[in-house]
Amino acid sequence: MPDPLRVGLVAGEASGDTLGAALIESLRVLDPRARFFGIAGPKMRAAGCEQWEPSESLALMGLFEILAELPRLVRLRARVRRAFIGARPDVFVGIDAPEFNLGLARRLRAAGIPSVQYVSPQVWAWRRGRVRGMREAVDLVLCLLPFEKPFYDEHGLRARFVGHPLADQIPLKVDRAAARAALGLAADARVVALLPGSRRGEVRRLGPDFAATVRWLAARRPDLVFIAPMANGAVDGIFRAALGAFADAGVGATPATVRLIDGRAREALIAADVALVTSGTASLEAALCKCPMVVVYRLTALTAWVLRRFKLVKSPYFAQPNLLAQRRLVGEYFQDDIVPESIGAELLMWLDDAPRRAELIEEFTAIHASLRLDASTSAARAIAELLGRAGSA
Numbered sequence: 001m002p003d004p005l006r007v008g009l010v011a012g013e014a015s016g017d018t019l020g021a022a023l024i025e026s027l028r029v030l031d032p033r034a035r036f037f038g039i040a041g042p043k044m045r046a047a048g049c050e051q052w053e054p055s056e057s058l059a060l061m062g063l064f065e066i067l068a069e070l071p072r073l074v075r076l077r078a079r080v081r082r083a084f085i086g087a088r089p090d091v092f093v094g095i096d097a098p099e100f101n102l103g104l105a106r107r108l109r110a111a112g113i114p115s116v117q118y119v120s121p122q123v124w125a126w127r128r129g130r131v132r133g134m135r136e137a138v139d140l141v142l143c144l145l146p147f148e149k150p151f152y153d154e155h156g157l158r159a160r161f162v163g164h165p166l167a168d169q170i171p172l173k174v175d176r177a178a179a180r181a182a183l184g185l186a187a188d189a190r191v192v193a194l195l196p197g198s199r200r201g202e203v204r205r206l207g208p209d210f211a212a213t214v215r216w217l218a219a220r221r222p223d224l225v226f227i228a229p230m231a232n233g234a235v236d237g238i239f240r241a242a243l244g245a246f247a248d249a250g251v252g253a254t255p256a257t258v259r260l261i262d263g264r265a266r267e268a269l270i271a272a273d274v275a276l277v278t279s280g281t282a283s284l285e286a287a288l289c290k291c292p293m294v295v296v297y298r299l300t301a302l303t304a305w306v307l308r309r310f311k312l313v314k315s316p317y318f319a320q321p322n323l324l325a326q327r328r329l330v331g332e333y334f335q336d337d338i339v340p341e342s343i344g345a346e347l348l349m350w351l352d353d354a355p356r357r358a359e360l361i362e363e364f365t366a367i368h369a370s371l372r373l374d375a376s377t378s379a380a381r382a383i384a385e386l387l388g389r390a391g392s393a
Contacts, residue, residue, distance in 0.1 A: 004033035008089035012058040012097025014198055015281050017041025020095050022165055024049055026380035058097045077104050085111050091387055093118055106137035116383055118142040131155045140386050142379045160382040163373025170288045172368055179270035189225045193272035195282045196239055198231035205298040206278055207242025209338045214257060216340040226258040229265040236260060274350045284320040287364045292350035292357055294331040295319035296338050324367050
């Protein structure tokens with residue numbers, strides 16, 4: 001009998017914590033004696049991972065946002081690297097957080113520890129030259145999106161498309177009536193969900209845009225109901241302040257206009273008729289919940305300038321439904337294009353145009369089916385194969 005599998009993990013923020021917890025459970029099916037340790041969130045901890053540092057310590061985005069925290073991150077990565085080299089796991093799995101994980105993986109792989117990146121960085125979209133460094137850093141990339149594996153095949157890096165865990169968790173046909181009942185929403189209400197993000201920085205940047213859009217919509221449709229699931233207490237406070245700033249200016253968007261709720265983003269998206277969401281996993285989750293949406297993305301002015309000036313972005317889209325369809329299914333607005341009138345008009349179009357809405361939901365259902373591959377089990381088996389433990393799978 002082989003020794004128990006020992007897995008080192010580093011998960012970035014809440015989404016990585018969710019992925020990590022599901023991966024731990026699937027690896028434990030293959031090896032009930034397996035041990036897990038590293039940077040983990042509360043879900044991973046509950047699944048049995050020994051936490052060396054909380055996942056929230058890696059919740060950063062943008063080139064210059066990361067630079068501001070660089071000294072702390074360098075110290076943290078050095079400390080974690082020493083701990084992993086001392087612990088000698090059978091494999092290191094970096095979950096998302098590529099800015100942190102790929103440099104760590106390179107050092108661990110050089111020390112003889114096989115390394116896996118779970119969730120591909122968006123090298124296919126911007127800074128494609130990073131793939132050369134990835135070949136030195138990792139033995140395997142576990143891809144959540146189908147177009148990522150061909151990209152890595154072209155660049156000689158082993159990759160596996162495992163599907164997306166959210167597609168496994170959310171049913172193909174969602175129950176809107178049940179979600180509305182659970183949230184105390186009337187069956188005939190016209191509901192707009194607001195998801196401004198889970199990171200403090202992005203909510204600070206986008207909060208005023210969301211508040212302005214609420215104001216624009218409420219002035220034209222006073223009957224609309226706005227719900228905003230908040231990822232945590234910190235972003236709740238920031239978003240309330242953004243709404244309150246509009247109220248103080250006498251322009252109509254007040255915290256009372258928007259019902260803020262603690263978490264429950266999935267229920268809110270299922271219950272809603274339309275949603276305004278920030279770019280990232282929230283846009284995919286909205287599609288899987290069959291909720292028409294508009295997607296927005298705002299970086300610091302300096303980060304956005306660098307991306308444009310040096311033409312670092314190669315993909316024509318950033319909203320995940322559009323990336324998956326390779327065409328514009330839903331509206332996406334970046335930086336100065338984030339204008340309440342444009343966003344609000346598109347949200348009203350999805351509310352009012354029933355045939356287009358039905359077509360969009362069919363597209364979302366097809367995307368959902370293509371991603372529904374039991375991702376956590378597929379990822380666990382791919383790791384087992386890499387380690388020569390495929391017999392356990």
